[in-house]
Every structure is written in C-alpha cells, then in structure tokens.
Amino acid sequence: MSLQSGFQHARREFFTTSAAGLGGLALTSMFADDGLLGAPAETPSLNPLDVRPPPFAPRAKRCILIFLAGAPSHVDLYDPKPILQHRNGQALPKSLTDKVRFAFIKKESAILLGSPRKFSPHGQSAMPWCDLMPRLGSCVDDIALVRSMHTDAFNHHPAQLMMTTGVPRFGRPSLGSWLTYGLGSDSRDLPAYVVLPTGRGSSGGVSNWTSGFLPTTYEGVVFRSRGEPVLNLNNPPGVSRRMQELGLGAISALNRRRYRLLGDPEIASRINSYELAFRMQSAAPRLIDLSDESQETQDAYGVNRPEPKNHSFRGGGPHVYQQFATNCLLARRLIERGTRFVTLMHASWDHHSNLTPEISYNAGMLDQPAAALLQDLKQRGMLDETLVICAGEFGRTPLAENRGGAKQNTGRDHHPFGFSLWLAGGGIKGGQIVGATDEIGWAPVVDPVHVNDLHATIMHLFGFDHLRFTHKFRGLDVRLTDQGGKVVDKLLA
Secondary structure, eight states: OOHHHHHHHHHHHHHHHOTTOHHHHHHHHHHHHTTSSOOOTTOOOOOTTOOOOOSSOOSOSEEEEEEEETOOOHHHHTOOOHHHHHTTTOOOOHHHHTTOOOSSOOGGGOOBOOOOOOEEEETTTTEEEETTOHHHHTTGGGEEEEEEEEOSOOSHHHHHHHHHHSSSSSSOOOHHHHHHHHHOOSOSSSOSEEEEEEESOOSSGGGGSOOTTSOGGGSOEEOOSSSSSSTTOSOOTTOOHHHHHHHHHHHHHHHHHHHHHHOOHHHHHHHHHHHHHHHHHHHHHHHHOGGGSOHHHHHHHTTTOOOOSOOOSTTOOTTHHHHHHHHHHHHHHHHHTTOOEEEEEEEOOOOSSOHHHHHHHHHHHHHHHHHHHHHHHHHTTOGGGEEEEEEOSSEEEEEEOOGGGOSOOSSEEEEOSSEEEEEESTTBOOSEEEOEEOTTSSSEEESOEEHHHHHHHHHHHTTOOTTTOOEEETTEEEOTTTTOOOOOGGGBO
C-alpha cells in the first residue's frame, strides 16, 4: 500500500469509526464554511455551488426571468399593426396558410382579427408602447423590445421547454440550471435558483426549471410567498433543532464517506442540499418577511393593491395581483442575497377566447410590479448586473380562432412564427426595438431572432461562449444551444 493510499484509508476509517460524534463532523464542516473553523488545506470543497468565474468578463451576474406561460399576444401588447386592424374580418390568401399547422384554427373559414389596443411613444426613445402597461412604458429607455422572435413548437409544453431548455423535449437542463452550473452561487443560505409561481400553473410545470442531466443541486427550488416558504422545510412536531443537528451530522458523514469512495457528483449535491435546507430554515422565513421593506417600496410594487372585482379569468384568482407583486419584490430580495437565477412564473396567457378582458387583467397584474422591479434595481445600482427577461413561449395568431366551425371567435390561436419579448439590464442596450414582423404580425421580416439566438446572447452576457459551454452526457458534449444559435449583437450595450 502506498503512503497516499494508506493516508486515504486512514481518513475513511476515521469517518466510520471516530467516537467524536457524527453530528459534530457535519457541523464542523458548516462552521468551516462560515469561516469559524479552519478547514484542512488538503480537504477540497464538496459544495457544487462554489462561485466560479466565467471564461471572459461578464456583463450580467444575476438573472430574473418573468415567464408569461400560455403566450401573450404580441399584436395586442408589443407589436402594433394598423393594417391588421384595417383588414379585420378578411381572409388570408390560401397560399399563406396552406402548409401551416395550427393548434385549433380551421383554415377554411379563418379571418383576421384586429386589435383595439392603442400605442403611443414613451421615453426619450419614443418607443411605441401599449396602453395596457403605462408603468412599464415609463421604463422603455432601459428596455430592448424584440419584435422578431420565432420558435419551433406550436403547442405549449414543447414551446415552453424550447424557451427554458433550448429544445422542445424532456430531459434537458433549464437556462437557470446551466447558469448556476457554470457560475455557482453567492448565497450560502438560499438556493442558487428559485422559482416563484403565480396563477394556476404552467403546462410545462417542473420541466421548465429542471436540472435535466446536471446534478440536482442546479434545479430550481419552488418558493411560496405565503406560509411555509418551501414545503416540508420546517421540522415536524417533536423534532428539536438539536435532534435535527445530530441526524444531519450522521447523514452528512455517511454521504461524505460514500463520496470519497465513488466521487459521484450527485452525492455532493445531496450533501449540499441537506446542509442548505438546514440553513434555509432560518434564512427563508426572513426572506419572505417584508417588514424591513419601507411602505413606500411595498406600495411601489403593489404588494397590498386591491384585486380587480372581476378576477375569474384563466390567469386570475382572489390574490393573484398581490401575489405577483410580492413575488417581484421577493425576486429583488433573492438576488440581493446572492441567488443567481429567479423565475417568476405566471399562468395563463392562453387566450383562445375572451381576449380583450383577460389580457387587460393580466397586463394590469404585470405592469406595476414589473416596472417597480426595474426601477428598484436601477435605484439600488443592481440593474447593470441583473438581466431581466419578460417572455412567453410563442405569440398569438393575427387570425381569430374559430374552433368548432365558428366564423369568428374572441381570441387567438398559438403562433410560433413571430412574437415579441423584452429584456433590460445586464448589458442590454435599452431604448430600442430589435427586428420587425410583416404588416399583420405573422412572421419576422427584419432581423429574425430564434429562441436559441436569445440563449446564445444570454450566455454571452454571462461571460460564456455558448459553443464551448458544454457538459459531457452519454459521450456527447451537450450545450444549451445544440440546435444552433448566434449572439444578437444589436441587443448588446
């Protein structure tokens, strides 16, 4: 036996036979992480979320993704089309729709549906902005509005996976997982990747924030804005803090022994998860306690704003306005405490019918808190390093939906061929519109931007070459942009 192997054997024996107490071992490790004890120089960190610098200087260090699941109508919120309004009720040439697949529209009787929305110039950039979102209109000089997005999937779940994981199928890591895998986290007491849901839930569910084939440490953790922040985080009745420490210590010691035998990164993830959960029992309740926020700040976000009297919409509910506002404030508090990636998930924007009242309700929910978030980040000097993205999975058809053979409906079908989203902060050049769709909002005609182009650009902002940022999986070097993608230089400040 070599000296080195003998040393390793002795260490393993120590961890399995020491009478010092298993609980003390795990607590010693956590104390060392806190700088209260010196860790031996030869002991490597087992924390898979240790901060790691990207290959080149990043513009963004944190990300907040506002995901409007169900897909908002671009021609009603972001992309005014006077000609569409003028041609309201007309049919499209058969040549335009002949080879196009729709989710529900019956092609033979489909007609165009104009939008009643009004757009007016805002900010120094004079960006045309929808009348449903006046507060965000005051932020347009910090916003880059992309009107030429397109994607590959025309149903919700595949399209949501496309937007969040880069491909329209299961099993791939989400954008937030890739970034936390590449960069680690500045927070020791809160997860690196947090999901704050509002509304009835997206069709994609947890697959929108999965870690895929990456270790589970990089998966999004769902937080609630009311009650217990994370389900089953608190100790059950009869289990004291000391009892938990001893149990955690025993589990951690056994996991560390197993890790040294196998070197499996999933074991390191397990160790980190147990210890993070222990610390979160104190940190998470402090996070959702807004008593240290000024009344002015809470009012700016609309934390206590009244719910509209009519909230029985597919994106509505008795507390949706307050919950989304609270989640926007919690997103700022999370990144302030070192969380790398936050997803604000709201559903649903799937307006196949009843479009005008329902999109008005949803836009009202979004407008005040999202604007307050941008303004709050900017006032605190955090917007320059925080990338904010507001997106759905695709757009809505310029055609009125007519399922069941109805001549005209009051909503729009799924539309992957052209849609809009916006970005702000984190190295984005604000006050501009990138790309354009045709006169009815059907497809891009200027500077088309694919979803994977968006991903490549985000990776660039965080200091990665998207072609080189890979993970070995089943013998392949897999990346977020496996299907292609290029950096959209026009978006960069």
